[in-house]
Amino acid sequence: MDVRHLQYFLETAKRRSFTKAAEALHVTQPTISKMIRTLEEELGVDLFDRSSRQIVLTDAGEAVLAQAQQIVRSVEQLSVQLGDVVSMRKGQIRIGLPPMIGAPFFPELIAAFHRLYPGIGIRLIEEGGRTVEQEVENGSLDLGVAVLPVDPLKFDQFSFVKEELRLVVHKEHRLANRKSVRLAELSREPFLMFQEDFTLYERIPQACIQAGFKPDIIYESSQWDFLSAMAGAGLGVALLPETICRRLDPAKVVDITLVSPSIQWHLAMIWRKDGYLSFAAREWLRFSREWLFKPEC
Incomplete structure (x- = not known):
């Protein structure tokens, strides 16, 4: 059984005629008759009483009618919804x-x-x-x-973005007037770091170890603005992407080029x-x- 069997059944029940149903569906009358007979054989019941000139539904046909209407309506709604999905309306x-x-x-x-x-x-x-x-x-x-x-x-x-991390320090920090800083020069600085579910949580310490020291991480946060505020309060240094550094308050912090090595973002x-x-x-x-x-x- 497929939905076409039910559609042909519904049209025949509506028209009470195989011929009129065939005309409405633009198929031949034998096609309609064959579809209905196939449906009846599959269900094991007669759906129409064919003993008179105008066919009528049997009691089994009446029972199938309500369910068929619901099924066909659901399929039609599904087609509309899928059309909305495919056309990006939903x-x-x-x-x-x-x-x-x-x-x-x-x-x-x-x-x-x-x-x-x-x-x-x-x-x-x-x-x-x-x-x-x-x-x-x-x-x-x-x-x-x-x-x-x-x-x-x-x-x-x-x-879509290729940048490097920059060193962020308090505006009166000992390195604040430098144009660039080597990573090894931060070996005695307290670090303000992103939390462990961030990629930088691993990448920054790895770069520090390659530069010859293990960073002293005193605070972790998931918020870049809080890390920069902590740096602005003089509590430590932070390494933040260039895009973020452009949003920082220059009255409180300074961002400096980090070299030897630079850290990619x-x-x-x-x-x-x-x-x-x-x-x-x-x-x-x-x-x-x-x-x-x-x-x-």
Whole structure:
């Protein structure tokens, strides 16, 4: 049985004639008769009393009628809803964003996407980059923003930011007047660090160890503005991306080029390799790639 059997049955019940039903459906009368007979054989009952010139429903036919109407209506509604999904009039996208990434890059992008596709909901989940990777991999998120590199066997990606971390210190710090600072010169400084679910939680200490020391981490936070405020209060030094440094208050802190080594901060939109992406998520990827590479961005 398929939905066409039920549609032909409903039209025949409505017209009380195989011939008129065939005309309405633009098929031949034998086609209608065959479809109805196939349905009757499958159900094991007669649906129509054919003993008179005008066919009428049997009691079994009356019982099937109500269910058939409901089934056909549901299929038609499903077709409409799928059409809305395919044409991006409906849908939802789950996107993971590390807290320090959202504000600088995404409010205008999300607003522009919403204007174009008002029926698509965007659910933002703020987590550190490492957590975003895990949740994209396990399917809890459709897409996410992560710090490169990510595992190319697990994720597809496009990169949209390539920056370096800068040293952020109190404006009266001993290094505040320097144009550049070697990482090794921070060996005796207290560090203000992102929490452990952030990619930088591992990357900064690794760079420090390569420079010959283990950083003294005195405070951890998930908020870049709080870390910069702590630096502005003279409690320690922070290493923050260039984009974030452009938002800092120059009356309180100074940001300085970090060298020997520099620490890269490359951002990418990631999604699970070979995983299913909804029509809405695919359109988000297309739209966001175009938006993030606009010259004014």
